Amino acid sequence: MSPFLHLFRRYLREQGLPVTQQRETVADVVFNSSDHLSIEDIEAGLKERGERLGKATIYRTMEILVRSGLVEEHDFGEGFKRYEHRFGRQPIHEHLICTNCHTVVEFRSEEVMRLEEEVARKHGFQPARHRLEVFGICAECQEQGVSIEYQGLTCPATQVA
Amino acid sequence: MSPFLHLFRRYLREQGLPVTQQRETVADVVFNSSDHLSIEDIEAGLKERGERLGKATIYRTMEILVRSGLVEEHDFGEGFKRYEHRFGRQPIHEHLICTNCHTVVEFRSEEVMRLEEEVARKHGFQPARHRLEVFGICAECQEQGVSIEYQGLTCPATQVA
DNA sequence: GTAATTGCAAAGGATTTGCAACAGT
DNA sequence: ACTGTTGCAAATCCTTTGCAATTAC
Numbered sequence: 001m002s003p004f005l006h007l008f009r010r011y012l013r014e015q016g017l018p019v020t021q022q023r024e025t026v027a028d029v030v031f032n033s034s035d036h037l038s039i040e041d042i043e044a045g046l047k048e049r050g051e052r053l054g055k056a057t058i059y060r061t062m063e064i065l066v067r068s069g070l071v072e073e074h075d076f077g078e079g080f081k082r083y084e085h086r087f088g089r090q091p092i093h094e095h096l097i098c099t100n101c102h103t104v105v106e107f108r109s110e111e112v113m114r115l116e117e118e119v120a121r122k123h124g125f126q127p128a129r130h131r132l133e134v135f136g137i138c139a140e141c142q143e144q145g146v147s148i149e150y151q152g153l154t155c156p157a158t159q160v161a
Numbered sequence: 162m163s164p165f166l167h168l169f170r171r172y173l174r175e176q177g178l179p180v181t182q183q184r185e186t187v188a189d190v191v192f193n194s195s196d197h198l199s200i201e202d203i204e205a206g207l208k209e210r211g212e213r214l215g216k217a218t219i220y221r222t223m224e225i226l227v228r229s230g231l232v233e234e235h236d237f238g239e240g241f242k243r244y245e246h247r248f249g250r251q252p253i254h255e256h257l258i259c260t261n262c263h264t265v266v267e268f269r270s271e272e273v274m275r276l277e278e279e280v281a282r283k284h285g286f287q288p289a290r291h292r293l294e295v296f297g298i299c300a301e302c303q304e305q306g307v308s309i310e311y312q313g314l315t316c317p318a319t320q321v322a
Numbered sequence: 323g324t325a326a327t328t329g330c331a332a333a334g335g336a337t338t339t340g341c342a343a344c345a346g347t
Numbered sequence: 348a349c350t351g352t353t354g355c356a357a358a359t360c361c362t363t364t365g366c367a368a369t370t371a372c
Contacts, residue, residue: 018326018371039361054329059362077236077292079337080361096280105284111272116295119257123266124300128309131238132293134277139285148289179346179351200336215354220337240362241336 002031004070004087011068025051026061030071036082036095036104076133094131098138100146105138163192165231165248172229186212187222191232197243197256197265237294255292259299261307266299 008027012019029045030037037045039058046053062083065071074082076097094112096105112132120127137146169188173180190206191198198206200219207214223244226232235243237258255273257266273293281288298307 020327020371022328056330056363057328060327075236075238094280096284096286098286099289105286107280107284109276109280111276112293115270115272115293119255119268119270119295120297123257123268124303125257125259125266125295125297126303126309127295127297128260129297130293130295132273132276132291134280134286134288134291136281136286136288136290142285142287148287177351181346181352183353217338217355218353221352 002028004031004085008065008068008070011070012064017064022053022057023061023064025049025053026058027065027070030062030065030083031085031087034084036074036076036084038078038080038082040080042083094133096134096136098141099135099148100137100141103138103140163189165192165246169226169229169231172231173225178225183214183218184222184225186210186214187219188226188231191223191226191244192246192248195245197235197237197245199239199241199243201241203244235292255294257295257297259302260296260309261298261302264299264301 005024005028008031009019009024012023025046026042029042029049033041033045035041039055039062042058042062043053043055046058062071062073062081065083066073069086071083071085074084074095076082076095089106090108092113093106093108096107097103109132112130116127116130119125137148166185166189169192170180170185173184186207187203190203190210194202194206196202200216200223203219203223204214204216207219223232223234223242226244227234230247232244232246235245235256237243237256250267251269253274254267254269257268258264270293273291277288277291280286298309
């Protein structure tokens with residue numbers, strides 16, 4: 001049982017929401033992983049514990065967890081969302097993502113923080129947030145001979161002859 | 162008719178694919194806009210011209226356009242894709258996006274290019290690409306009194322009392 | 323007890339796919 | 348003519364929603 005679970009319980013009580021078995025179980029799965037979990041990952045984690053929970057309940061609980069600020073939602077462009085808890089992490093950080101095995105490394109960059117501010121100001125925007133994702137192949141996958149998928153970064157057709 | 166259409170025709174011929182009316186029309190709509198178009202936007206553009214095209218054809222043509230390198234696909238986390246042609250743009254650039262009106266400003270940052278390289282190397286990754294998006298409220302929307310939606314950036318529940 | 327949650331199944335939006343009719347080479 | 352495309356509808360994927368049965372307070 002995660003030592004942070006009581007924070008979620010407290011949040012639920014503050015909001016006048018029932019503290020249910022299902023909500024606690026979902027939160028505990030998320031709090032006990034330092035990965036960036038998909039809903040499917042969370043389902044698998046629940047199954048491993050022998051918990052049989054409706055998928056709708058997982059979605060509904062994730063919504064509350066995000067609202068509580070205890071969990072952050074990400075969209076890495078895979079067609080579905082991923083979630084990470086915020087304990088013991090930098091409040092704002094960027095992601096380095098292996099496009100083969102989906103390993104995620106977090107890093108913080110003051111340069112990007114400054115850049116957000118600078119670029120927004122230059123264009124008269126009120127900055128709210130940013131996201132920086134670097135995609136590549138991690139060391140381990142490289143060793144197994146995986147190389148970069150074609151990204152359309154070179155552009156032969158645009159070469160006007 | 163876009164002056165770049167012949168590049169798409171050439172690409173199709175090189176690939177042994179038929180140059181159809183529909184493919185030309187879709188490409189022309191995309192090439193004539195400097196916006197970041199959703200499929201719905203493209204459909205609207207076609208309707209304006211009096212073209213009646215199946216949605217599946219639009220999706221299939223966008224796939225080819227992306228593969229050709231003439232068009233780039235984006236996912237700004239809205240739940241659907243957007244497309245921009247690559248003519249007269251920086252080959253690699255970042256996006257500043259108004260979360261209210263969806264205006265997109267492009268900017269280039271050498272710092273981010275360097276950061277991608279540096280961070281990937283530090284973690285043994287082979288870098289392939291990155292994406293940086295800054296979200297905020299544009300000047301025009303600010304004038305109309307729009308302010309930043311709550312982003313969950315402050316995190317009261319994580320304050321361990 | 324009362325109000326909210328759960329679980330299921332149905333609905334939803336974006337995208338894809340199967341297939342008969344059709345157009346490009 | 349032959350191969351590949353088009354358009355429609357059905358299917359798919361992730362996510363949300365309606366509703367009767369159940370649980371938290």
